[in-house]
Amino acid sequence: xxxxxxxxxxxxxxxxxxxxxxxxxxxxxxxxxxxxxxxxxxxxxxxxxxxxxxxxxxxxxxxxxxxxxxxxxxxxxxxxxxxxxxxxxxxxxxxxxxxxxxxxxxxxx
Amino acid sequence: xxxxxxxxxxxxxxxxxxxxxxxxxxxxxxxxxxxxxxxxxxxxxxxxxxxxxxxxxxxxxxxxxxxxxxxxxxxxxxxxxxxxxxxxxxxxxxxxxxxxxxxxxxxxxxxxxx
Numbered sequence: 001x002x003x004x005x006x007x008x009x010x011x012x013x014x015x016x017x018x019x020x021x022x023x024x025x026x027x028x029x030x031x032x033x034x035x036x037x038x039x040x041x042x043x044x045x046x047x048x049x050x051x052x053x054x055x056x057x058x059x060x061x062x063x064x065x066x067x068x069x070x071x072x073x074x075x076x077x078x079x080x081x082x083x084x085x086x087x088x089x090x091x092x093x094x095x096x097x098x099x100x101x102x103x104x105x106x107x108x109x
Numbered sequence: 110x111x112x113x114x115x116x117x118x119x120x121x122x123x124x125x126x127x128x129x130x131x132x133x134x135x136x137x138x139x140x141x142x143x144x145x146x147x148x149x150x151x152x153x154x155x156x157x158x159x160x161x162x163x164x165x166x167x168x169x170x171x172x173x174x175x176x177x178x179x180x181x182x183x184x185x186x187x188x189x190x191x192x193x194x195x196x197x198x199x200x201x202x203x204x205x206x207x208x209x210x211x212x213x214x215x216x217x218x219x220x221x222x223x
Contacts (some may be wrong), residue, residue, distance in 0.1 A: 031208045041216035099151035
């Protein structure tokens with residue numbers, strides 16, 4: 001099956017700092033989503049982005065499908081950004097998502 | 110607000126005693142998914158329903174079953190829970206199989222097996 005690798009695995013930031021999270025995948029995909037899992041376990045969909053660039057407030061994401069990677073940018077980080085960020089991809093007809101291992105982010109005040 | 114609701118939030122069950130987790134949605138989405146997430150790991154798909162069509166992942170143990178009696182509800186049945194089944198169970202929905210509207214997850218049920 002498709003392999004999804006995220007980096008870095010752990011990240012500690014001071015509030016107000018910017019960061020870039022990376023997702024590499026091993027095959028062509030037609031579905032790619034970024035999620036944030038908060039400390040209580042709730043998974044929130046951030047972006048559906050199989051290609052191109054999208055922005056939502058302080059977050060933006062870029063997927064370069066031909067080079068099989070996606071980036072999530074967090075600007076002016078806040079303590080509420082803490083949690084685990086997952087990239088998930090799908091490539092088969094049913095588009096079932098395979099999750100990467102996640103990046104655990106801690107934003108310190 | 111339209112949402113995905115999972116009950117209960119926390120479930121404790123005895124080793125070997127059948128347990129059922131429930132998920133309901135008000136989004137009228139066609140697809141419902143069950144994921145298992147163990148501590149510090151990524152969510153792992155167990156199965157999904159597209160409307161009434163059930164699709165089991167190849168490596169999902171037979172101990173796990175699911176029912177979808179109508180569009181709004183989906184249940185996860187664990188016939189004989191073992192200690193290794195302790196995990197967070199996440200229900201998700203999407204409008205269709207393309208997932209282009211994104212997945213909507215419930216808050217999860219954390220299962221403890223004693």
